[in-house]
Amino acid sequence: SAVISQKPSRDICQRGTSLTIQCQVDSQVTMMFWYRQQPGQSLTLIATANQGSEATYESGFVIDKFPISRPNLTFSTLTVSNMSPEDSSIYLCSAGTGAGANVLTFGAGSRLTVL
């Protein structure tokens, strides 16, 4: 199955700054997704990263706050903009690898702490 690398793995950020998380897949995948997770809790889908077009955001998430790029079938970035302490979380990149892309492989996550 696909191997997903995310970086940074963790970071401590200042309020008001922005941070970009990178996600690299070792093979071409059709679907890529970004999730947010509080430690020990469930996953919330932020958006679907679409190759060559704008990402599709879930309710409660907007492009200005979480701009996403997907320049090709193996790479995506998520930016967390104008961060506040409420943005402290684990951000996970995933790729759809099953038929219909409904089986997910995840990266190890990027743990952000906003002070």
Add this chain to the structure above:
Amino acid sequence: TQLLEQSPQFLSIQEGENLTVYCNSSSVFSSLQWYRQEPGEGPVLLVTVVTGGEVKKLKRLTFQFGDARKDSSLHITAAQPGDTGLYLCAGYGKAAGNKLTFGGGTRVLVKP
């Protein structure tokens, strides 16, 4: 309210005991998946069930999909400390907008 409700939220047992985690919904899913996540890692797929009433076994883990495809259970026999982790069920289908939606998760701690 989440589309998929997992119970219990937390389970602490001794090595060698059995445990069951439940994943329930009022909606029908095309398929249901179980993932396990360890600290500092992303979730890893354990199994996918697609047929109502289906039972799958993975060593000491037994997964069952309800007849109506609305619920699932994960049973671990003779749990080991290596089974410790966050267990997540995830459903796919029209009810979830043809996307994967996750349950709230069950934290399992197996003490030696």
